[in-house]
Amino acid sequence: MVQAAVMGYGVVGSGVVEVLMQHQSSIARRTKEEIGIKYILDIRDFPDSPFQEKFTKSFEDILNDDEVRVVAEVMGGVHPAYEFTKQLLESGKSVVTSNKELVATMGAELLKIAREHNVNYLFEASVGGGVPIIRPLSQCLAANDVIEIAGILNGTTNFILTKMIRENMSFEDALAMAQQLGYAERNPAADIEGHDAGRKISILASLAYGRHVYPQFVHTEGITHITLADVAYAASWGGVIKLIGQVKRLEDDTLDITVEPMLIERNSQLANVDDVFNGILVRGDATGDVVFYGKGAGKLPTASAVVADIIDCVKHLKRRKYFDWADGDGSIVKPYEETAFPVYLRLKTTMPKQELLNKMQQLFVNVREIVRANAASDEYAFATDDMVVAERERAIAALKEDGVEVLSKIRISDL
């Protein structure tokens, strides 16, 4: 019997205990090892829990118990999760986690500590919830150069956008509904501002390119400024708006990495990933496009990914898994202002149409007008081709000087 501990008895933590208990015999049959839970760490009391005798409020109980070989950190947040994880790894215990914030901000350091102490730090559940992505990506990596990763990485914002697209619901109403259904938290900032997706693309990029890409180097935009007018123009253009986390290796070996809403074509493999589902596309030089799709969050899916990691640690008690990357800094990321891509623009102006069209042709590359039904007479929308961000910003400044109001500006994806 190998003993494990679970730190944090919230949604994911209680799911981990449930999945482990429920599959105990099938796990034992498959791994030839029984896995027990010796401690559950939480500062709260759970007087009705059947696991009464396992609860502790003291981290030291876990840290100092040599029987505990694997610990699931499902507390969330950076502190004290970071300090706990560090001490556990240093004491020779493997740690698995669903804590994307911790992996995205401290991953390189924690992986280094794990390496030095010959234990594992695994985090399959930190991206994609129950969708296996960390392991398959590392398998793709084995025999591929990863050209690009692009994904719908946050279920809450995808739910909101789906409601806007399918039911013409406003952003505010869709957010309220997501909160009512428990998909969005009372403070939804981490989701709707793009930070959650930013952490996830940080983790995928670090794994794929071997150096830590910290979230502060990832251009991060949320969906709070997306309107139903934009959704309608996207439909006219032939696609939908999705919040995409994306990383590509550029020719100069820097990374174009971003989280932002993008227009994607209707027949793109990610366009039909709706509601709370996640979809992640990995483009390898040999495999071509491979897409992973499933529920990106939720108690049992996420818990089952944590449990899969626990099992993997148990199978590799004295061996390290090859999930690893070195530290990194901002130099591996191409500054956003220097990246180039096409955009959709929605404008408001009383300027005569022909004058506006001439101006647009002058300032932007390969401009096409997009129309929608019931647009106000002073509203216009355009799609433009690739342009370096800084150059486009100058063109937009010139437009503004002529009294044109820029209502929306959304990246057009090449997916």
Add this chain to the structure above:
Amino acid sequence: MVQAAVMGYGVVGSGVVEVLMQHQSSIARRTKEEIGIKYILDIRDFPDSPFQEKFTKSFEDILNDDEVRVVAEVMGGVHPAYEFTKQLLESGKSVVTSNKELVATMGAELLKIAREHNVNYLFEASVGGGVPIIRPLSQCLAANDVIEIAGILNGTTNFILTKMIRENMSFEDALAMAQQLGYAERNPAADIEGHDAGRKISILASLAYGRHVYPQFVHTEGITHITLADVAYAASWGGVIKLIGQVKRLEDDTLDITVEPMLIERNSQLANVDDVFNGILVRGDATGDVVFYGKGAGKLPTASAVVADIIDCVKHLKRRKYFDWADGDGSIVKPYEETAFPVYLRLKTTMPKQELLNKMQQLFVNVREIVRANAASDEYAFATDDMVVAERERAIAALKEDGVEVLSKIRISDL
């Protein structure tokens, strides 16, 4: 330097050599081991190949060379691939393969031999080409009971059906086009009769349920009888026809396993898997639905899966991976005649319509008529609810006795 050998220098084999050579330095960086190719076995001569000195026509060269630790069997067919694989495993070498026919027919025995000799027999490339499915499935399995697996497992038939659905091309024309493009072989039987998909669902079922499900126990139907009329009725019904390999565990612990064309709803996760792409859905009790999607065949995708397995063997030279199952027999499979599902029926009769409708209501469960434009006046189509196959066959026999011709009968999927 760990030495490998490649048996078979066809499409996949030459791809394996190419991928291994091309990624040699990145593989070495990741695995801390360089992998060399010492032999390439083929009975043909390749005078223009840059790997001249590696070619051999003698299997014994590989078998007797203790330096060779991992062998890629990419010859295809059961003989002599089976005899070669067996001898290699017995001599303590790990073997990886893309040979679905061999894994589906001899997998249990070869896995047992691998187990007894503490080496690995890996076969990621046997299902899904470059789409990682064997490893992710085994990861899903770690913390899930697999409720169902359903997939579009054969790119050739999916290409043909896509042409029929999207371009109203006849089966014969679409097949000819697939052959022209190199997607279908000159003798396309294994694809269009469903045998290739049958082998793949055999492998997935064996892995998921722990006992070998031999292809002869899998009900296998191809797509040769699908007509454009069926495609049109499927569209009226609200879906498309796809060749689906499917396995579900039934309440009595037997498996409902089949390969056959099915009507699937337009909003199903597999309905948009088109052209030569494969899509595989795994339904776990904890993860819910997870879908894997990508190119199911092709030189480099398949080769990169083989290479990933080679790398995995190199990383686990003295340890076994947990891809394994016991032998099995027909008793684990529910006889097809005893399984229950709904169908679509296309009929031809001069019987007055009301009489036919009455008869259908009598004989079948919950019958709904489906109509299409331009149908002949003596053609009718219906969807019926769940019915045990043997019972439905009796109802169909009764119809026939009344002079009704049954032109088509296609399963309706619950996906």
